[in-house]
Every structure is written in structure tokens, then in C-alpha cells.
Amino acid sequence: MIINKIVFFRKINSILKSLKNKKKKYLKQLKLYKELSGNSFRFNGNQITKRIIIGEDTINTGFDAHYIYHPAWAIRIVKQINPEIHIDISSTLHFCSMLSAFMPTIFYDYRPALLTLSGLKCDKADLTNLFLESNSIESLSCMHTIEHVGLGRYGDPIDPEGDLKAINELQRVVKKGGNLLIVLPVGLPKLEFNAHRIYSFEMIDSLFNDFVLKDFSLITDKKEFIESASPTLVEKQKYGCGCFWYEKI
Numbered sequence: 001m002i003i004n005k006i007v008f009f010r011k012i013n014s015i016l017k018s019l020k021n022k023k024k025k026y027l028k029q030l031k032l033y034k035e036l037s038g039n040s041f042r043f044n045g046n047q048i049t050k051r052i053i054i055g056e057d058t059i060n061t062g063f064d065a066h067y068i069y070h071p072a073w074a075i076r077i078v079k080q081i082n083p084e085i086h087i088d089i090s091s092t093l094h095f096c097s098m099l100s101a102f103m104p105t106i107f108y109d110y111r112p113a114l115l116t117l118s119g120l121k122c123d124k125a126d127l128t129n130l131f132l133e134s135n136s137i138e139s140l141s142c143m144h145t146i147e148h149v150g151l152g153r154y155g156d157p158i159d160p161e162g163d164l165k166a167i168n169e170l171q172r173v174v175k176k177g178g179n180l181l182i183v184l185p186v187g188l189p190k191l192e193f194n195a196h197r198i199y200s201f202e203m204i205d206s207l208f209n210d211f212v213l214k215d216f217s218l219i220t221d222k223k224e225f226i227e228s229a230s231p232t233l234v235e236k237q238k239y240g241c242g243c244f245w246y247e248k249i
Helices: 001-040 065-081 093-097 164-175 200-204 229-237
Strands: 086-089 105-109 120-124 139-141 175-188 190-192 196-198 211-219 240-248
Touching: 065 093, 065 139, 065 175, 065 211, 065 240, 086 093, 086 175, 093 105, 093 120, 093 240, 164 175, 175 190, 175 200, 175 211, 200 229, 200 240, 229 240
Parallel strands: 086 105, 086 139, 105 120, 139 175
Antiparallel strands: 175 240, 190 196, 211 240
């Protein structure tokens, strides 16, 4: 117990020291900026405020591998499919907003998004009870969403089977020969309530008896994107990102 407290306070002291050093750097940079501006300073005293941003002067630009790679994977596949219209349900808004620049897109969400862009229509839908007709959609995506359904995180009802109901509904509305893109956390199976669920490859693929898997790509714990990955790699992940492209047969 005493050792744990010592380690804790050492970490706190290290964080405080780091913040102090970063604040010093900030003040030094502000002073230098004013000195270099001299008489040509383009903002008067009333137009100068302090909004301190520290810790972003890294060697490389950081990024969330899950949310950079999976929309990039999906948008390439939708371009390859080249449908007349693409329907997306509850994926990151970056995906539908960019896709709509060159393809008519409809975005549905339990909490509809108030986006106004040409080529994009937004509306409300419940993944566990879609109003869409069976066997009607050529190109459909639902990415980094299914793992949340039924956990209440986004105001939806608590339902331990919510994710399975969502998968069944997605399969129902895709027409024969149509495409379904889903993205979920993969690795050692786990429920992290109320954040998300993590699935093994087999837990997902075994649910798609009426579909053929056209591509499985993986974003690893090390932030690597592996296109057309071996499913066996999932076993080595704690919180990987599995990208599944299914075609209905």
C-alpha cells in the first residue's frame, strides 16, 4: 500500500513538473512572437487573449488509428462497388460527409445528425428495428456502432441482445448481391460496460450464413493497418478494429 502511494505521488509530481515546463515554453514563445512582430504587430492589445495549448509539438502527428483507417478502408470499397446510392447507419460523420461529395448518401442514426450538405440526407433510425424494406439495399455500411447497441450509452434501451438484433436487421435489408460493410472492435472477447463490446473474428463471421466475406482488414493494437488480413491475427489483439466486407448470396 505504501509503495503504491509512493508510485502514485511520483507520477503526480512528474505530471506537474511537465506542465510547469510546458507553461514556461509557452510564455517564452509568446514573448518571442511579440518581439519578432515589433512595430508590425497586427493585433492590438484588445485583440490578444491567452488560450493555452500545450503538448502538441510532437515529432509526428498523432491520430486515432481506428477512426482514420476504417473510413478510409470503407470509402475505397464503396467507390469500387459504385452503387447509385449508399446508405450508412450510425458510422462516424466524417465518412458520410466525405462520401456524399461524389456519391448520393443517406445517413441514419438513433440520434439524427443535423448536417446540411449537398448529396447527403440525414434521418432517424433504430438499428434494432429498421423501417427499411427487406432485400432492398445495394450498398450499406454500419461501422464502429454495433458494439454499442443495447448498452444505453447513446440513450438507447438496455438490451443484452441489442448487437445481435442490429446485425440481423442489417442482413435483412441488404438485397441479394448487395454489399454490407461493418466495423467492430476485435480481439479477446469482452464486454466493457457501458463503452462497447469486443468480439473474436468467429463471433462475427459465424452470424453471416447468407453472406460471403469478400474482405477482412485489420487495424492492430500497434496502429497498423493490414489490408486483407489473416483472421488469426485477431487472437493477438486486445482492442483491434475489424473491417468486414460482406456480399449477400
